[in-house]
Amino acid sequence: MTHEPRLRAVQNLPHALEAFDALTAALNGREPAIFLDYDGTLTPIVDRPENAILSDEGRAVVDALARKRPVAVVSGRDRPDVEKLVGIDTLTFAGSHGFDIRTPDAGVLALDGIGDFTALMDEVERRLKEGLDPIPGALVERKKFSVAAHYRLVADEAYPIFRSVLDRLLGAVSGLKEKPGKKVFEIQPAIDWDKGKAVRHLLGTLNLDDAGHAPMFFGDDVTDEDAFKALQEINGIGVLAAPASDGQSGRMSAADFRVDDPDQVLDLLRRMTP
Numbered sequence: 001m002t003h004e005p006r007l008r009a010v011q012n013l014p015h016a017l018e019a020f021d022a023l024t025a026a027l028n029g030r031e032p033a034i035f036l037d038y039d040g041t042l043t044p045i046v047d048r049p050e051n052a053i054l055s056d057e058g059r060a061v062v063d064a065l066a067r068k069r070p071v072a073v074v075s076g077r078d079r080p081d082v083e084k085l086v087g088i089d090t091l092t093f094a095g096s097h098g099f100d101i102r103t104p105d106a107g108v109l110a111l112d113g114i115g116d117f118t119a120l121m122d123e124v125e126r127r128l129k130e131g132l133d134p135i136p137g138a139l140v141e142r143k144k145f146s147v148a149a150h151y152r153l154v155a156d157e158a159y160p161i162f163r164s165v166l167d168r169l170l171g172a173v174s175g176l177k178e179k180p181g182k183k184v185f186e187i188q189p190a191i192d193w194d195k196g197k198a199v200r201h202l203l204g205t206l207n208l209d210d211a212g213h214a215p216m217f218f219g220d221d222v223t224d225e226d227a228f229k230a231l232q233e234i235n236g237i238g239v240l241a242a243p244a245s246d247g248q249s250g251r252m253s254a255a256d257f258r259v260d261d262p263d264q265v266l267d268l269l270r271r272m273t274p
């Protein structure tokens, strides 16, 4: 049976720090198993991907939590990139929006149905670079299972040309899907996999899919909604990092709680560290 996700307007989500008792009640005595997004959740959104650096304090908070609780990072970034940025080698990491998972014990996981898409992604990277390199501000970021086309620094007047490059690519090359993010489009293999499926898979791999654990996902972006929805099906808890009003009026979310920003994510993680 398909589960219809429960969506709420972001401004109606309870603030996790103010409603900490409600969050504790939702845990219902279970140990939290924590899944963390990186950009916009552990670090503020900045103009260029390479400038999103986790603070030493942020690293210390995640490290302290991971010594007491299961913690994994589930990011849209390339896995080696986010592993390096987080810099805690005892954690489990999922990169490329969950397509590429490595745990400290099992190493890189072989995921059913996720084969070698190198040639396809090479083709996407080549076409995107050819079309986008001439557009000032456009950035092409290659990940193992995804290529990101960033337009945060593209002038509004140039956006239609930027967009037409993506449309041309999607019209010419089959077997691709597009996922929007914060001033970015991610081009991925068209297979039924996302952060939500990655989290469900990880819960099994890490032996956390039992009544004693409450999966919690912290994220900020639309791609994180897949994880929030997946957690609704298994009585997990989603925490969205977004202010009640951030200009995206009407944004709906499948999260259960929210905090304003990455600083408050760290506050909440500190509070959840026994």
Ligand SMILES: O=P(O)(O)OC[C@H]1O[C@H](O[C@H]2O[C@H](CO)[C@@H](O)[C@H](O)[C@H]2O)[C@H](O)[C@@H](O)[C@@H]1O
Pocket: 037, 038, 039, 040, 041, 044, 045, 046, 047, 048, 049, 050, 051, 052, 074, 075, 076, 077, 078, 141, 148, 150, 152, 181, 182, 183, 184, 186, 221, 223
């Ligand atoms: O799933 P995440 O860990 O949140 O990664 C999502 C994407 O984050 C990065 O791009 C975003 O953050 C950049 C730095 O703040 C920002 O410049 C960009 O506009 C955002 O889209 C990353 O570069 C992507 O690869 C991730 O997919």
